[in-house]
Amino acid sequence: MEVSTSLLVALMFITILSIGIAHVLAGLAALVDERSPMSIERLHTSWMVLLLLVQFNLFWHTTALLAVEDWAFTEFVLIMIGPILAYFASHILVPTPGDTDTGLRSRYLRMSGRFFVVLAALQLWTILADLQLGSGFTAASALNLGLAVLCAALAVSKSVSFHTVVTMATLLVFVAGGVFRARGIID
Secondary structure (H helix, E strand, C coil): CCCCHHHHHHHHHHHHHHHHHHHHHHHHHHHHCCCCCCCCCHHHHHHHHHHHHHHHHHHHCCHHHHCCCCCCHHHHHHHHHHHHHHHHHHHHHCCCCCCCCCCHHHHHHHHHHHHHHHHHHHHHHHHHHHHHCCCCCCHHHHHHHHHHHHHHHHHHCCCHHHHHHHHHHHHHHHHHHHHHHHCCCCC
16 A cells, blocks of 8 residues: 555644644633633633634645645655644643643733744744745735734733734634635635
């Protein structure tokens, strides 16, 4: 039985991505668990949901990996960087089960610099991955570049109001993107 390299690359991509998705889902589940000492903090929880959507979006594009016929090891490593960054972002954002800090707002502000640097890197990786997979620089690439700049700004800002405005705008962009994608306006 011959297994294609593209299938193996896609399986590794999905495996790493799934670990990050499971981590975010476990964090969200802990927030709604009545036994958990943590309470829902909108800003932190919004980014957990957004990160989950980012990871779902990465999963959705796994089919692009199957279209590649010949893989080189360097291409494989480049493509694996994306789900690894998504996992790192989830590890930074989601509190660990034994975390004694129940103040998610203060935790969010403490870890936001590292989280948004990783998220900015993920946006830049998306552009590189699109270029590597032959899509070129598209409108989605321009959006990813804009998101990378916003993430860089969030990484250095400790202003709750700035974080709130950017978070709400990002949620609206994701919702609009989902609606446009569902209506066939964008791919």
